[in-house]
Amino acid sequence: MRELAGSVALVTGGGSGIGRAIAQALAQSGARVAVCDINGAAAADTASGIRDAGGEALAVPMDVADETAVNEGVDETVRRFGRLDTIVSNAGIQIVHPIEDFPYDEFRRMLDIHLGGAFLLTKAAVRHMYPQGSGSLIYMGSVHSHRASPLKSAYVAAKHGILGLARVMAIEGAKHGVRSNVICPGFVRTPLVDKQIPEQAATLGISEADVVSKVMLKDTVDGEFTTLDDVAETAVFLAGFRSNAFTGQSITVSHGWHMA
Ligand SMILES: NC(=O)c1ccc[n+]([C@@H]2O[C@H](COP(=O)([O-])OP(=O)(O)OC[C@H]3O[C@@H](n4cnc5c(N)ncnc54)[C@H](O)[C@@H]3O)[C@@H](O)[C@H]2O)c1
Numbered sequence: 091m092r093e094l095a096g097s098v099a100l101v102t103g104g105g106s107g108i109g110r111a112i113a114q115a116l117a118q119s120g121a122r123v124a125v126c127d128i129n130g131a132a133a134a135d136t137a138s139g140i141r142d143a144g145g146e147a148l149a150v151p152m153d154v155a156d157e158t159a160v161n162e163g164v165d166e167t168v169r170r171f172g173r174l175d176t177i178v179s180n181a182g183i184q185i186v187h188p189i190e191d192f193p194y195d196e197f198r199r200m201l202d203i204h205l206g207g208a209f210l211l212t213k214a215a216v217r218h219m220y221p222q223g224s225g226s227l228i229y230m231g232s233v234h235s236h237r238a239s240p241l242k243s244a245y246v247a248a249k250h251g252i253l254g255l256a257r258v259m260a261i262e263g264a265k266h267g268v269r270s271n272v273i274c275p276g277f278v279r280t281p282l283v284d285k286q287i288p289e290q291a292a293t294l295g296i297s298e299a300d301v302v303s304k305v306m307l308k309d310t311v312d313g314e315f316t317t318l319d320d321v322a323e324t325a326v327f328l329a330g331f332r333s334n335a336f337t338g339q340s341i342t343v344s345h346g347w348h349m350a
Contacts, residue, residue, distance in 0.1 A: 094120040094175075095119075096120070097122070097175040098123075098171040098172070098173050098174050098176070099113075099175060100124040100150075100167050100176070101125055102181035102211060103230075104126055104133055105133045106132055106280065106281055107318070108180060108230065108275070108322075109125075109127070109178070109180040111321065112180065112321065113125045113136050113140065113147070114139070114322070115322035115325065117143070121175070121176065122147070122171045123147045123148070124148045124149075124150050124163070125147055127150075128153045128181070129151075134149040137149035154179075154181045154208075154210065154211060155206055160211055164211070164215055173222060174219060175222075175226065179208040179228070179229045179252075180230040181203060181207055182204050183199075184245060185199070186242055186290070188241055197244045204245070204249065204251075208229055208252055212227060216259075216268060220268065223267045225266070226268070226330075227256070227269065227270040228272075228273065228325055229270075230273055230275075231249050231272040232274055233275070233342060234246045235253050235340060236250075236348050241290075241293065253340055256270045264337065269331065269336060271340065271341065273324050273325060273340070274344065275316050275343050276316040276342075276344025276345055277306045278320075278321060280318070287301050287302065309348075310346055310347045311345055314345045316345060320343050321343055324343055
């Protein structure tokens with residue numbers, strides 16, 4: 091299946107986890123992919139893996155919270171590949187504290203990366219998409235775009251904010267042929283989640299096995315983690331959808347943890 095042949099995609103946080111899986115899946119579907127990450131070596135590793143598999147990829151070191159770096163990375167992608175069809179705003183980190191202990195600078199850093207990064211990437215991308223008359227904006231939300239959990243005030247606030255940004259972009263982008271949607275995964279085993287398991291065990295005073303079964307997967311229908319492939323396939327679907335029929339939506343991929 092090469093439904094994205096001839097198209098160009100840019101993925102942030104493409105050096106690890108979900109972003110890497112999405113970059114690989116978009117490339118397998120025929121897209122040329124700019125792999126952006128604050129960790130330039132990790133971005134280069136993803137890009138060279140894609141090239142080894144016969145795809146086309148460019149590694150772009152980028153801090154998504156740095157407006158100049160985002161603008162330059164987007165422009166470099168268009169210079170190299172000639173156009174921009176899909177962005178996947180995915181880069182993210184996790185910081186958890188009860189609110190009374192949450193340092194404001196850490197709260198702001200979370201908002202800057204997740205929500206500010208999505209804003210900056212959108213602003214840079216539409217400069218190229220609007221004149222083309224087409225584009226797909228894909229944002230990495232979370233079940234935490236719809237639900238709340240303790241200790242995650244910054245993450246939940248940022249992920250809820252992404253829904254708002256995406257809905258505005260569905261309206262503003264429509265007359266330019268630009269669609270805007272959010273993917274909301276449940277827990278996926280990536281470095282971001284693996285780091286939280288011992289942290290939450292210590293904070294909540296329970297075992298790591300209980301963090302997985304009684305906290306993370308408690309409300310799923312089958313006690314299963316969402317997989318990288320589940321999320322990557324959803325991104326390929328959203329990248330390739332043909333009309334504005336599918337815009338302003340959030341798709342939850344979570345083994346039934348959140349049903350919407
Ligand atoms: N893993 C999950 O269970 C899960 C669930 C729902 C949503 N998400 C979201 O998916 C996205 C990716 O998470 P993941 O689990 O793959 O994490 P990950 O830690 O495996 O990968 C995140 C990547 O983002 C990069 N990054 C961090 N800060 C950056 C910055 N300022 N600029 C550019 N790149 C930066 C990191 O270097 C890393 O390569 C995040 O937005 C996360 O909130 C993850």
